[in-house]
Amino acid sequence: MKIKKEYKEITSEILNDENFSKLKEDGHHGSNRYEHCKRVSYMSFLMAKLLKANYKDTAISGLLHDYFHGTTNSNEDISYLTHPITSAKNAKKDFNINKEEEEIIRTHMYHYALVKHTFPFINKREKVTAKDYKPTSKEGYIVCLSDLLVSIFEVLTFKVRYNTCLYFIFLINLMF
Ligand SMILES: [Fe+2]
Ligand SMILES: [Fe+2]
Numbered sequence: 001m002k003i004k005k006e007y008k009e010i011t012s013e014i015l016n017d018e019n020f021s022k023l024k025e026d027g028h029h030g031s032n033r034y035e036h037c038k039r040v041s042y043m044s045f046l047m048a049k050l051l052k053a054n055y056k057d058t059a060i061s062g063l064l065h066d067y068f069h070g071t072t073n074s075n076e077d078i079s080y081l082t083h084p085i086t087s088a089k090n091a092k093k094d095f096n097i098n099k100e101e102e103e104i105i106r107t108h109m110y111h112y113a114l115v116k117h118t119f120p121f122i123n124k125r126e127k128v129t130a131k132d133y134k135p136t137s138k139e140g141y142i143v144c145l146s147d148l149l150v151s152i153f154e155v156l157t158f159k160v161r162y163n164t165c166l167y168f169i170f171l172i173n174l175m176f
Pocket of ligand 2: 036040065066147
């Protein structure tokens with residue numbers, strides 16, 4: 001209970017912000033980006049507590065790691081590799097984040113950069129060296145790992161829900 005209260009105190013200003021709430025309009029892994037960011041933030045906060053890292057920085061940067069408005073601002077540069085830079089820029093402008101938080105957001109796609117480095121045929125148009133996205137702090141690795149784990153969880157649960165719906169539609173079709 002104390003942990004949840006502490007987490008709320010750190011994040012409530014951003015969570016209740018009008019611009020940040022617009023992320024609810026953007027679909028993400030079968031849910032929306034507001035929920036995705038909240039999950040990554042809370043997991044990063046807990047992990048940082050466990051690893052004695054800066055839990056405030058991980059909670060804030062976890063919350064803002066995907067802070068862009070894909071559906072309401074189509075002018076933003078939001079590819080797999082550019083959205084961390086766009087998010088860091090938006091977060092700095094709207095929430096005046098510190099240098100460490102900015103760097104954590106900028107490097108949160110290290111997992112993707114590693115995959116692309118290993119399999120260069122994926123998304124050939126975007127060139128990247130994994131080094132450019134390597135986190136520079138323990139907190140950076142925490143947010144990157146949380147993003148990866150939460151994304152896997154979201155995609156898997158979405159698939160289960162999707163397949164369950166298909167199964168029910170199939171059953172209903174059999175009944176009529
Ligand atoms: Fe991201
Ligand atoms: Fe993410």
